[in-house]
Amino acid sequence: MIAELNSLIAHSRRVTQFAFGMDRPTAVPSGLSNWTARGFDDELLMTFARARPKAILLQLLMLMPILTISAFSPPILLIPFGAFLIGLGLAASLILADYWPKFKQLTAKRLFLIFEALQGTGWALISQASPTPDFIPDMAFLVFIPVALGGSSLVFSSAIRGALGFHLLPILIGDFIALGLSSGRSTPDALYLSIALIGFFLYLAGRITETTLDHLTIRAEKDALIADLEQAKAHSDEARRRAEELNLAKSRFLATMSHELRTPLNAILGFSEVMEAELLGRHRVKAYRIYARDIHESGQMLLGIIDEVLDLSRIEAGRYTLEEQICQLAQSVSECAHLLQLRAHSRGVIMMMTVDPELEPIVADERALRQITLNLLSNAIKFTPSGGEISILVGRNPLGGQFIQVTDTGPGIPAHEIPIILESFGRGSLAVKTAEQGSGLGLPIVRGLVAMHGGEFSIQSREGEGTSVTITLPEHRVIRSSAQASIIETHDRVAA
Ligand code: ADP
DSSP, X not given: OHHHHHHHHHHHHHHHHHHTTOSXXXXXXXXXXXXXXXXXXXXXXXXXXXXXXXXHHHHHHHXXXXXXXXXXXXXXTHHHHHHHHHHHHHHHHHHHHHHGGGSOHHHHHHHHHHHHHHHHHHHHHHHHHOOOOTXXXXXXXXXXXXXXXXXXXXXXXXXXXXXXXXXXXXXXXXXXXXXXXXXSSSOHHHHHHHHHHHHHHHHHHXXXXXXXXXXHHHHHHHHHHHHHHHHHHHHHHHHHHHHHHHHXXXXXXXXHHHHHHHHHHHHHHHHHHHHHTTTTOOOSSTHHHHHHHHHHXXXXXXXXXHHHHHHHHHHHTTOOOOOEEEEOHHHHHHHHHHHHHHHHHHTTOEEEEEEOTTOOOEEEEHHHHHHHHHHHHHHHHHHSOTTOEEEEEEEEOTTSOEEEEEEEOSOOOOGGGHHHHTSTTOOOHHHHHTTOOOOSOXXXXXXXXXXXXXXXXXXXXXXXXXXXXXXXXXXGGBOOHHHHHHHHHHHHHHHO
16 A cells, blocks of 8 residues: 555646656667757657647637626736746747747747746736626636646647646745635635646646656657668678679689689690600600599699689679570480589499480570589589489479489488588588598589579488588470470571
């Protein structure tokens, strides 16, 4: 019970503080700068300055009947004095509404509050001194004035904390003084009612200000979030642009270097071949012939790597041009398999091929297709241990495209290594451990060539079970029978 009472007291204290602008500094969402906090006050002041003049008409409408009534009563000095204070406060408020940005924020706010208090004092004098003719109940002005003022100011002045408080405070003080003096003119009931009404309006004003601040806070947080997002996007765009530039520069460098290396390498290959074949005379030391063969073999390996580097850099730099022609996928694949059959056999690996007999011709770069197939098959042969199997499947997919699938029963690739091996020069731990030859360029080249054909590349692998790589060429590369007939017909006509 006591705890509930305490929380009620704390809440009502907070609301009172709100109403009179004495609470904590403006709530600033975490992460927002001081600029935003100042921005809040500026915004609230601006809202107040814009709305305040609109309340003038209402105040005048309220003032008119009271002045009219008092004109018919014996003169009471307090009424015109009160009206003068109200007019002064209103006029000053109006002028300040135009010129407040020229003042310091706090000064402008204080001036507004003083002018509110000035008007409030005027109303307090009128409400206490107004004559009430017989046809109007005694308490009419005492109750009517706070209700009308509170209601209208609620709408117009809740943007500044304390504005309503300063407006109604003089009336409240007037009520208390009247209660204290227990002047015979006003009934205590009317005074109590007036005090209760003022309390109610102060409470409402506090809540409205609280809601307005929450609203502004949420809006500021949203704006800050949008700004953060825009900044992050700008950074990522810039980073991407720089990465692309660097990648292009790297590819150009590699392409140039590879080209420069090929020329001396060709000389090494040519001369080592001549020396191995002893074309210009026998070596006196036999080992020289073996050395010459080693030089030739190493040179060829190096040439293979340089060719791969050159191909990949051309692909990445967008300088690889496809030489498209009509070809049979199955035929290209089986020629490559045939080429590597001996190597597979020597390593004790069985190679099997299954082909869809009704495969239509496709439009593709045949050299690229061979390179794709050779890379996939040589990987499968390289990594499959003796006694293992490699199956090659060439067929059609449900979307009308054609695919090559190379599956082996080798050691497989750990899932976390797949992104690595798809990068240039990326090699799996197994290849490094078993010291298998390779540059880590085969798969990136395959991916690049497949992408240039508009196809798809996928790799499925399970450690200890094997690897399956599938490349798919899209449906639009397949020449349908009717299209094929018309192509042949056109060729015939051209020939004729
Ligand atoms: P490399 O010239 O090193 O073979 P690749 O790009 O062709 O370059 O392959 C990259 C790595 O992917 C290899 O080093 C190997 O670790 C892994 N890899 C590729 N194919 C297979 C496969 N069929 N079985 C197991 N590992 C494979």
